[in-house]
Amino acid sequence: MNEPWGKDGPAVAARGVTKTYANGVRAVRAVDLEVPPGEIRAVVGENGAGKSTLMKMFYGLEQPSAGEILVGGRPRVLRGPASAIALGVGMVHQNLMLVPSFTVAQNVVLGVEPGRRGLVDPKAAVETTARLAEESGLTVDPRARVDEVSVGMRQRTEILKALHRRARVLILDEPTAVLTPQETEDLFAAVRRLRDGGMTVLFISHKLREVREISDKVSVMRAGSLVGTVATADATERSLAAMMVGRDMSLDVDRTPARPTGTTLRVRGLGYETPIGQCLHGLDFDVAAGEIVGVAGIEGNGQSELAEILAGLRRPTGGTVHIDGTDTAGLDVAGHRRAGIGYVPEDRLHNGAALDASIADNLVVDRHDRPPLARHGVLHPGALRAHADRLIDQYAIRTPDPSVPVRALSGGNMQKVIVARELSAGPRLLIASQVTRGVDIGAMRFMYERLVAARDEGAAVLLISADLTELLALSDRLLVLKDGRLVARFDDTTGLTEKRVGLYMLGVEEHDRDRLTAHLDDPWEEAP
Amino acid sequence: MSSVLDVVLSSAFLAAVLRIATPYLLAAFGGLVAERAGISNIALDGQMLSAACTGALVAGYSGSVALGALSGVATATLLGLLLAALRLELGADAIIAGIGLNLLASGGTAYAVYTLLDDKGGTTGLKSGSLPTVTLPGIEHIPVVGAVLSGQNMITWLAFLAAPFVAWLFFRTRFGFHLRAVGEMPDAAASVGIAVRRVQYTGLALSGALAGLAGVFLSMGYVSFFVRDMTAGRGFIALAAVFLGGLRPWGVFLAALGFGAAEALAVQLGTLDVPPQLVSTIPYVMTLAALALYAWRRKRRGRAVPAAASL
Numbered sequence: 001m002n003e004p005w006g007k008d009g010p011a012v013a014a015r016g017v018t019k020t021y022a023n024g025v026r027a028v029r030a031v032d033l034e035v036p037p038g039e040i041r042a043v044v045g046e047n048g049a050g051k052s053t054l055m056k057m058f059y060g061l062e063q064p065s066a067g068e069i070l071v072g073g074r075p076r077v078l079r080g081p082a083s084a085i086a087l088g089v090g091m092v093h094q095n096l097m098l099v100p101s102f103t104v105a106q107n108v109v110l111g112v113e114p115g116r117r118g119l120v121d122p123k124a125a126v127e128t129t130a131r132l133a134e135e136s137g138l139t140v141d142p143r144a145r146v147d148e149v150s151v152g153m154r155q156r157t158e159i160l161k162a163l164h165r166r167a168r169v170l171i172l173d174e175p176t177a178v179l180t181p182q183e184t185e186d187l188f189a190a191v192r193r194l195r196d197g198g199m200t201v202l203f204i205s206h207k208l209r210e211v212r213e214i215s216d217k218v219s220v221m222r223a224g225s226l227v228g229t230v231a232t233a234d235a236t237e238r239s240l241a242a243m244m245v246g247r248d249m250s251l252d253v254d255r256t257p258a259r260p261t262g263t264t265l266r267v268r269g270l271g272y273e274t275p276i277g278q279c280l281h282g283l284d285f286d287v288a289a290g291e292i293v294g295v296a297g298i299e300g301n302g303q304s305e306l307a308e309i310l311a312g313l314r315r316p317t318g319g320t321v322h323i324d325g326t327d328t329a330g331l332d333v334a335g336h337r338r339a340g341i342g343y344v345p346e347d348r349l350h351n352g353a354a355l356d357a358s359i360a361d362n363l364v365v366d367r368h369d370r371p372p373l374a375r376h377g378v379l380h381p382g383a384l385r386a387h388a389d390r391l392i393d394q395y396a397i398r399t400p401d402p403s404v405p406v407r408a409l410s411g412g413n414m415q416k417v418i419v420a421r422e423l424s425a426g427p428r429l430l431i432a433s434q435v436t437r438g439v440d441i442g443a444m445r446f447m448y449e450r451l452v453a454a455r456d457e458g459a460a461v462l463l464i465s466a467d468l469t470e471l472l473a474l475s476d477r478l479l480v481l482k483d484g485r486l487v488a489r490f491d492d493t494t495g496l497t498e499k500r501v502g503l504y505m506l507g508v509e510e511h512d513r514d515r516l517t518a519h520l521d522d523p524w525e526e527a528p
Numbered sequence: 529m530s531s532v533l534d535v536v537l538s539s540a541f542l543a544a545v546l547r548i549a550t551p552y553l554l555a556a557f558g559g560l561v562a563e564r565a566g567i568s569n570i571a572l573d574g575q576m577l578s579a580a581c582t583g584a585l586v587a588g589y590s591g592s593v594a595l596g597a598l599s600g601v602a603t604a605t606l607l608g609l610l611l612a613a614l615r616l617e618l619g620a621d622a623i624i625a626g627i628g629l630n631l632l633a634s635g636g637t638a639y640a641v642y643t644l645l646d647d648k649g650g651t652t653g654l655k656s657g658s659l660p661t662v663t664l665p666g667i668e669h670i671p672v673v674g675a676v677l678s679g680q681n682m683i684t685w686l687a688f689l690a691a692p693f694v695a696w697l698f699f700r701t702r703f704g705f706h707l708r709a710v711g712e713m714p715d716a717a718a719s720v721g722i723a724v725r726r727v728q729y730t731g732l733a734l735s736g737a738l739a740g741l742a743g744v745f746l747s748m749g750y751v752s753f754f755v756r757d758m759t760a761g762r763g764f765i766a767l768a769a770v771f772l773g774g775l776r777p778w779g780v781f782l783a784a785l786g787f788g789a790a791e792a793l794a795v796q797l798g799t800l801d802v803p804p805q806l807v808s809t810i811p812y813v814m815t816l817a818a819l820a821l822y823a824w825r826r827k828r829r830g831r832a833v834p835a836a837a838s839l
Contacts, residue, residue, distance in 0.1 A: 097715055102708075106705070111706075
C-alpha cells in the first residue's frame with residue numbers, strides 16, 4: 001500500500017524549505033532538517049515559531065514555497081494529506097481530528113475502511129482496531145462512541161488511525177496539552193514502544209520538561225528558522241528555553257511567601273445543576289486577600305462552571321458566595337464586577353474580548369460609563385485614548401496603535417489586553433482561567449509576574465489552569481476538583497509534585513472532609 | 529365525532545396518507561442527505577417545483593412520461609449541484625443561496641409556462657399524462673392492505689423504499705460513511721484523505737434528485753399537470769421533518785409520514801362539517817408544534833446528533 005522508501009537516509013527531511021503565505025507572512029525560512037528512522041525528535045519553539053507550519057508541510061496540508069520535502073529518502077511533492085498518508089506519514093493534530101458521533105473503530109478505519117464493493121464491514125473494523133490496540137499497547141474500546149470516551153483515549157484513537165494506515169513517521173502536535181500526568185506517562189511509554197519498533201516520531205511541544213523526558217534529539221525553531229538541533233541528553237530546560245527565545249529566560253517565578261489577610265471570597269455549599277446532571281456539588285472554600293489559590297483538575301470537572309458562577313455568568317443552584325461579606329446572589333454580571341470581581345475567561349476568543357473592536361474599546365468595556373471616560377453619558381475620546389496608551393505601555397501590548405482590532409493581535413497580546421483590563425480595575429478577587437493557554441513563553445512569564453504582583457497588592461486570586469506546572473509555580477494553596485467535588489486541598493504547595501496532584505485529579509486518592517473544611521467557619525452541612 | 533373516526537380508520541384514508549406523504553418523504557430524505565453532508569438544502573421546495581414543471585412540460589411536448597420524469601429529476605439534481613457550487617466555490621451562505629434558488633424556481637417556472645403555453649396558471653392545457661401505478665399481483669385480495677396498497681403510484685413505492693435505502697447508504701456503504709464524516713467534521717475527513725468537496729457535491733446531487741422525484745410526483749402522479757407554486761411549501765415542511773426526525777433515516781421517515789397524515793386528515797375533515805379555514809391550518813400547526821417539541825427535546829438531552837451540521 002505504501003509507496004517505496006529508499007534503502008537508507010532520513011525518514012523525513014526538509015531541504016531549504018521556506019513557506020511564504022499569500023499575505024506575505026514568511027512562516028518558515030530556509031529550514032534544513034533531517035530525522036533518521038527510529039528516532040524521537042522533538043521540535044520546540046514559541047507560538048508562531050513555524051513548527052506547526054513545518055509539520056503541515058510534512059503532512060501535505062501546506063506546500064513549501066521553496067525547497068523540498070523528503071520522505072523515505074526521496075524528494076516528494078505532497079499535494080494533500082492523502083499523498084502523505086500513502087507515503088507512510090501520519091499526524092495527530094493538536095485539536096483532534098475525530099468524528100464525535102462515530103465509534104473509536106469507525107474513526108480508526110475512516111478513509112481506508114475494510115469491506116468490499118463500496119460497503120463497510122463493521123466487524124472487521126472493530127477487529128482491526130482491537131488488534132492494532134493490542135499490538136501497540138494503546139488501549140481503547142473499539143465500540144465506544146468517541147464523544148463519550150476520555151481525551152486520552154481519543155488521542156490513542158488518533159495514533160491508531162495512523163498505525164492503521166501503516167505510518168512509518170508519526171507527527172504528534174502538542175499531544176500532552178490535554179492529558180493528565182498519568183495519561184502523559186502512558187502515552188510516552190507507547191511512543192517509546194513504537195520507536196523501538198522502528199517508528200520515526202516528530203514530537204511538537206513547548207513543554208520542555210516533557211521534551212527532555214521523551215525525545216532523543218531536540219530541534220529548536222525561532223521566528224521561522226531552525227536555530228539548532230541538540231542531543232536531548234546534552235540539553236537542559238534552561239538552555240532550550242534560551243534557544244527558543246534567543247536570550248536567557250527562566251520560567252521560575254520569584255514569589256515571596258503569601259501574606260494573606262482577611263477572607264475575600266467565601267464559598268459555602270456551592271452547587272450547580274444542569275439539565276444533564278449535577279455539575280458542582282457542595283463546594284466549601286475560602287480565598288483570602290493576598291493569596292493565590294490554584295484549582296487543579298482534568299478539564300471538564302466543573303472548573304469552567306465554577307469560574308462562570310463566580311463571575312456572575314451562571315447562577316448557582318445551591319449554596320452561597322460572598323465577596324468581602326457581600327452576598328452575590330441576585331447580582332447581575334455588572335453587580336459582580338461592582339462587588340470587586342475581575343475575570344479572565346478561559347476562552348478569550350469567545351468571552352474575553354470583542355474581537356472586531358479596537359484595543360482601546362476593549363480596554364474600557366467595563367468602565368466606559370463613568371468618569372473619567374464618560375461624562376453625562378457621553379464618551380470622552382481623549383480620555384479613552386490616554387487610558388489605552390497608558391495600559392498598552394504598562395502591559396507591553398505589542399501593537400502599532402490602540403485602534404487596531406483585537407482580532408489582529410497574537411494570542412499572547414490578546415490575552416495581555418484582557419489581563420490589562422481586568423487588573424487595572426483593581427479587583428478584590430481575580431478569577432483567572434487558563435491565563436496562559438496558547439501564549440508564548442515571554443507573555444507567559446509576564447502574566448505570572450502580574451498575577452503575583454496583584455496578589456502582593458492585596459488581591460485574592462483564584463487561578464484555574466490545566467497546566468499543573470503553572471499551578472504549582474504560582475499557587476500558595478491548591479484545590480483539586482474531580483467530578484464537580486473538591487477532593488483535595490493543599491494548604492502548603494512547597495514540595496508538592498505534579499504526580500501527586502495527578503493522583504487526586506484521577507480520583508485515586510482523596511482528602512477527607514475534615515481536611516477539606518479545616519479552619520473554615522461554618523462549613524455547609526453535607527446533604528443527607 | 530364518530531364520523532371522524534370512521535373516516536380515519538377507513539382504508540381509503542390510509543391509502544390517501546400514503547399518497548399524500550409521498551412528496552414529504554422523498555423531499556425529507558433529500559433534505560436529510562444534504563444536512564448530513566454538512567450543507568443545508570433549504571432549496572428543496574424550489575427543486576421540487578422545478579422538477580414538477582420540467583416533468584410536465586417535457587412529458588407534454590415529447591409525449592413520453594418517462595422522459596418527462598427523467599428530465600424533472602435531472603433538473604432538480606442540477607439545482608442541487610448548483611447550490612453546492614454556490615456554497616463551495618463561491619463561499620455563499622447556504623441559506624441565502626437556497627432562498628435565491630427557491631425564488632428563482634417560483635419565478636422561473638411561472639415564466640416558462642407563460643412563455644410556452646400563454647397560461648399564467650399552469651399546464652392544464654397541455655396533455656402530459658402521469659406515471660404508472662403499481663399493483664403487486666394478488667395483493668388486492670388481502671383485506672385492508674390490499675385496498676391501501678393497490679394502485680399506488682410507482683413513486684409512492686419508491687418513497688417508501690427510500691427510508692431503508694438511505695439508512696443502508698448512511699450506515700453500510702463507504703460513501704455514506706464518508707458523507708456523515710464530512711458533514712459532522714470536515715477537517716477530520718479531509719485529514720484522512722477524503723475528498724470533502726466531491727462527497728458534498730455527490731450528496732447535494734442526490735439530495736436534489738430525491739427532491740426532484742417528489743416534485744415529479746406532484747405534477748405526474750398526484751395530478752397530471754403543473755400548477756404555479758404547486759409545492760405549497762411542502763419542501764419547507766419536509767425540512768422540518770428532517771430536524772424533527774433527529775437527522776436519522778427512520779426518525780425522518782416517521783416525521784414525514786406524520787406530516788402526510790396530518791394533511792390527509794385535513795383533506796378528509798374538509799368533507800365533514802368542520803370549518804375549512806381551521807382544517808387547512810392542521811399541517812402548519814403540527815409543523816410548529818413538532819419543531820417546538822424537537823427544540824425542547826434537544827435542549828433536555830443537551831446534545832444534538834451531528835455536532836456540526838453547519839449551514
